[in-house]
Amino acid sequence: MMESRRRLFATEKMGGRTVYWFQAVTMAVGILLVLYYRAAHAPAAGQGRAAWVGMLAAELCYAVYWVITQSVRWCPIRRRTFKDRLAARYEENLPGVDTFVCTADPHSEPPSLVISTILSIMAYNYPSEKISVYLSDDGGSIFTFYALWEASIFAKKWLPFCKRYNIEPRSPAAYFLESEGHHNQFTPKEWSLIKNLYEEMRERIDTAVMSGKIPEEIKLKHKGFDEWNSEITSKNHQPIVQILIDGKSRNAVDDDGNVLPTLVYMAREKRPQYHHNFKAGALNALIRVSSVISDSPVILNVDCDMYSNNSDSIRDALCFFLDEEMGHNIGFVQYPQNYNNMTQNNIYGNSLNVINHVEISGLDSAGGSLYIGTGCFHRREILCGLKFSKGYKEDWSRRIKERGQENINEIEEKAKSLATCNYELRTQWGDEIGVKYGYPVEDIITGLAIHCRCWKSVYMNPERPAFLGVAPSTLAQTLLQHKRWSEGNFTIFLSKYCTFLFGHGKISLQLQMGYCIYGLWAANSLPTLYYVMVPSLGLVKGNPLFPEIMSPWAIPFIYVFCMKNTYGLYEALLSGDTLKGWWNGQRMWMIKRITSYLYGLIDTIRKLLGVSKMSFAVTAKVSDDDEAKRYEQEILEFGSSSPEYVIIATVALLNFICLVGGLSKIMTGVWNMPWNVFLLQFILCGMIVIANIPIYEAMFLRKDKGRVPSSVTLASVGFVVLVFLVPIV
Numbered sequence: 202m203m204e205s206r207r208r209l210f211a212t213e214k215m216g217g218r219t220v221y222w223f224q225a226v227t228m229a230v231g232i233l234l235v236l237y238y239r240a241a242h243a244p245a246a247g248q249g250r251a252a253w254v255g256m257l258a259a260e261l262c263y264a265v266y267w268v269i270t271q272s273v274r275w276c277p278i279r280r281r282t283f284k285d286r287l288a289a290r291y292e293e294n295l296p297g298v299d300t301f302v303c304t305a306d307p308h309s310e311p312p313s314l315v316i317s318t319i320l321s322i323m324a325y326n327y328p329s330e331k332i333s334v335y336l337s338d339d340g341g342s343i344f345t346f347y348a349l350w351e352a353s354i355f356a357k358k359w360l361p362f363c364k365r366y367n368i369e370p371r372s373p374a375a376y377f378l379e380s381e382g383h384h385n386q387f388t389p390k391e392w393s394l395i396k397n398l399y400e401e402m403r404e405r406i407d408t409a410v411m412s413g414k415i416p417e418e419i420k421l422k423h424k425g426f427d428e429w430n431s432e433i434t435s436k437n438h439q440p441i442v443q444i445l446i447d448g449k450s451r452n453a454v455d456d457d458g459n460v461l462p463t464l465v466y467m468a469r470e471k472r473p474q475y476h477h478n479f480k481a482g483a484l485n486a487l488i489r490v491s492s493v494i495s496d497s498p499v500i501l502n503v504d505c506d507m508y509s510n511n512s513d514s515i516r517d518a519l520c521f522f523l524d525e526e527m528g529h530n531i532g533f534v535q536y537p538q539n540y541n542n543m544t545q546n547n548i549y550g551n552s553l554n555v556i557n558h559v560e561i562s563g564l565d566s567a568g569g570s571l572y573i574g575t576g577c578f579h580r581r582e583i584l585c586g587l588k589f590s591k592g593y594k595e596d597w598s599r600r601i602k603e604r605g606q607e608n609i610n611e612i613e614e615k616a617k618s619l620a621t622c623n624y625e626l627r628t629q630w631g632d633e634i635g636v637k638y639g640y641p642v643e644d645i646i647t648g649l650a651i652h653c654r655c656w657k658s659v660y661m662n663p664e665r666p667a668f669l670g671v672a673p674s675t676l677a678q679t680l681l682q683h684k685r686w687s688e689g690n691f692t693i694f695l696s697k698y699c700t701f702l703f704g705h706g707k708i709s710l711q712l713q714m715g716y717c718i719y720g721l722w723a724a725n726s727l728p729t730l731y732y733v734m735v736p737s738l739g740l741v742k743g744n745p746l747f748p749e750i751m752s753p754w755a756i757p758f759i760y761v762f763c764m765k766n767t768y769g770l771y772e773a774l775l776s777g778d779t780l781k782g783w784w785n786g787q788r789m790w791m792i793k794r795i796t797s798y799l800y801g802l803i804d805t806i807r808k809l810l811g812v813s814k815m816s817f818a819v820t821a822k823v824s825d826d827d828e829a830k831r832y833e834q835e836i837l838e839f840g841s842s843s844p845e846y847v848i849i850a851t852v853a854l855l856n857f858i859c860l861v862g863g864l865s866k867i868m869t870g871v872w873n874m875p876w877n878v879f880l881l882q883f884i885l886c887g888m889i890v891i892a893n894i895p896i897y898e899a900m901f902l903r904k905d906k907g908r909v910p911s912s913v914t915l916a917s918v919g920f921v922v923l924v925f926l927v928p929i930v
């Protein structure tokens with residue numbers, strides 16, 4: 202009796218609270234003093250008042266934002282699971298799990314990468330008959346289908362190999378990369394055999410993609426290839442659903458005679474006159490298609506590059522859903538986004554370490570992790586719009602969908618009819634049912650709606666990362682991704698789904714604030730743009746904007762600046778960043794704010810005005826050799842002449858000129874003011890210049906292809922001249 206009541210998971214509070222509270226209280230006092238000083242000491246009109254008021258506005262924004270970021274720092278928690286108890290109680294009655302993998306473009310997301318993810322999911326340490334894997338191909342590409350077909354055959358060898366030797370990770374690409382040289386648990390022959398099989402398969406797939414042709418004899422081997430003809434394009438084709446492995450069929454066994462998971466390819470119908478709603482549209486089609494094939498009560502959703510790195514993740518997630526005491530109101534279980542292509546010092550700040558270790562853990566204690574699009578287990582019912590009610594209880598022992606008289610062709614036809622363009626017309630899909638449409642971050646808004654239907658969620662961050670994906674490895678891709686994210690979250694903030702309105706009374710204030718950390722990314726761009734330009738300009742124009750260094754009022758400014766950075770550094774180091782990684786992160790933080798977030802802000806407003814439409818630009822998961830090499834060496838990649846780079850170069854150049862100009866004016870005594878009036882401004886400008894050193898290198902010293910193109914440098918010179926001519930300070 203006692204045994205059966207023991208919990209399947211535990212929740213622990215994280216330490217470090219004294220340090221946190223010391224930081225929080227002293228920062229709050231410091232910020233208030235800064236704001237008071239700003240308000241009380243504004244210069245007279247005509248003597249730089251406008252610039253001063255701008256500083257006040259910027260600091261006010263920072264202050265509000267700082268308060269918001271504290272919401273997730275009060276009491277972060279960590280979760281632990283007891284898989285042995287799960288097995289002891291439920292091994293015979295484990296629920297089915299449907300996995301949705303989305304891909305959109307065979308060029309930025311190579312099919313060979315996609316199938317490594319698929320194979321890693323098929324090989325979970327979980328009864329195969331209960332796993333179904335669905336690939337949604339928004340590229341509608343015969344090459345992706347071909348790769349999946351190859352994977353369905355390779356799986357017969359791969360799954361037994363994984364299970365026999367209990368290897369990790371179970372993505373063949375990742376496994377063979379990692380295990381080179383230390384694979385002594387099995388005979389070298391066996392290892393080489395399977396490795397060769399894998400490499401040959403990859404070779405065949407890559408060759409097909411590169412040559413744009415699939416050998417005719419292969420096309421004869423599966424009826425699915427007949428779906429493609431010369432007219433089909435990614436934007437215009439009929440619905441395609443192909444069940445490559447039917448887990449219920451007797452023939453679906455691996456080389457050891459064990460059942461194989463079900464494997465399905467889907468390309469929903471696309472027609473130019475219908476809007477397809479990007480990934481959200483794909484997920485909704487998958488929800489319907491899977492409902493006639495396996496209809497499992499649990500759905501796992503991963504991006505095509507996010508392979509499973511931990512074969513126990515399904516079991517970990519189920520420890521939450523199946524917990525007798527607390528499981529009934531948990532709507533989804535989110536794992537962090539981790540990447541396997543991080544360089545040591547996080548050159549583009551993409552490691553998300555602090556978000557993963559600090560912020561989402563804090564959100565978890567406030568009511569639930571956000572749904573971040575990949576590595577997330579949902580209950581099927583909540584994705585379909587179910588509201589939480591007191592007496593709710595899922596029947597986990599619900600049997601795997603029985604199949605009546607229908608044969609596989611009939612099921613495919615039925616599934617196709619659910620993946621047509623007009624199926625959703627005049628329905629609640631994309632609104633009350635399924636993943637929400639109209640937001641570039643469909644994940645966040647869908648998670649918010651689920652929280653507001655009174656479900657909780659949990660965040661699971663196991664020692665061995667559950668999923669590993671591909672982070673953007675160029676500056677352009679990083680900025681593109683962050684533009685989409687900041688724009689998406691800001692769109693939510695300005696919509697009727699703004700957490701303070703929509704979430705009011707439904708989720709805790711803490712969680713409402715937590716959502717706004719990301720909701721306000723875009724809004725942060727303006728104060729930052731102001732702060733990296735105006736004080737520096739003030740140096741050359743003789744306009745003091747901070748208290749002089751001897752004044753007691755300098756203390757709160759210095760304190761806030763130092764504390765913010767010290768505490769930030771402390772969090773970063775605790776989360777696994779290196780010192781240099783943190784520093785690179787600071788640079789990227791500035792760059793993202795003055796480019797991605799600014800663009801995100803502008804595009805959100807343009808959408809509100811109706812002059813632009815929502816888009817979802819897929820980030821590339823491959824880069825050319827040259828680029829990859831510079832990424833390895835942590836050298837910033839520019840190369841093309843994009844307007845974002847002009848902003849970055851302009852700000853860098855401007856600060857350099859201001860620093861030199863300001864110094865020389867002080868030295869030569871042009872200003873009638875002593876140097877200590879400007880010291881804080883010099884420090885700020887100097888820090889910006891130091892952070893920008895790699896930008897100067899890219900503009901003036903580097904010769905490689907990734908340098909800042911001279912057209913960008915020239916344009917930035919033009920803008921700097923313009924800035925000096927316009928009397929804004």
Ligand SMILES: O=c1ccn([C@@H]2O[C@H](COP(=O)(O)OP(=O)(O)O[C@H]3O[C@H](CO)[C@@H](O)[C@H](O)[C@H]3O)[C@@H](O)[C@H]2O)c(=O)[nH]1
Binds near residue numbers: 505642
């Ligand atoms: O029309 C589309 C566009 C994208 N995708 C898929 O969506 C996933 C995410 O796209 P990616 O370009 O990798 O974007 P990221 O910025 O890395 O994605 C993060 O942010 C997205 C929201 O902006 C979430 O959907 C993702 O799950 C989350 O990992 C990929 O598997 C794509 O294949 C589609 O299926 N159809």
Ligand SMILES: [Mn+2]
Binds near residue numbers: 670
């Ligand atoms: Mn991605």
